[in-house]
Amino acid sequence: MARPRSISDERVLAAAGAVIAEVGPGFTLAQVAAEAGISVGTAAQRFGSKSGLLQALSIAVTQDTVDRMRAAGTGVDGLRAALVAVYDGLGDAEAAANNLGQLGVDIGDPVLRKLLGEHFTAVEAEIRYLITGCTAELPGAPGPVRAARTLLDVVNGVALDWSIRPRGRLVDRLEQDIDAVLVGWRREREG
DSSP: OOOOOSSOHHHHHHHHHHHHHHHOTTOOHHHHHHHHTSOHHHHHHHHSSHHHHHHHHHHHHHHHHHHHHHTTOSHHHHHHHHHHHTTTTSOSHHHHHHHHHHHHHHHTSHHHHHHHHHHHHHHHHHHHHHHHTTGGGOTTSOOHHHHHHHHHHHHHHHHHHHHHSOOSOHHHHHHHHHHHHHHHHHSOOOO
8 A cells, every 4th residue: 555645746846936946947856855855756756857847837837827817806906916916926036037047948848838838828818818807997908819918928028027137026016017008008099
């Protein structure tokens, strides 16, 4: 009979996220195992490799992001909160830079790049759903497809820029730049 797991996969994935935020893409399974309080062998057995761990982490992050976006509410306020939720857990500038460093590595791996594409597709679909629910409040917005893509571009750009040139808090910067777009979209289109 197999021994029951005392440490959940979710705890190991949370440990991986914490180690990546602290160390960046050069992290090891040993560091993740130490953070999670398990042996390296247990980590390797569960995920197979560093790549397997990153794949599982990508899937978990996508689901968590979508869940947090869905919990943000509806209308323009819900849309705004959902957009902030995409990156509000990025941490301080160093953690953000380390996460973005890992993103660069992920883009170079075909399997991880595909998972990133699925992540951004899922996030964009949530934004599109929220936009569709508040078109009356945003009469100057383009159609839902372009509006969702534009807002995703804004939050992605803010996260990248802020991690390189941090000024103030990331959440404040996200809110300011999202508001700059939404204020314009609240106005009626001209002619």
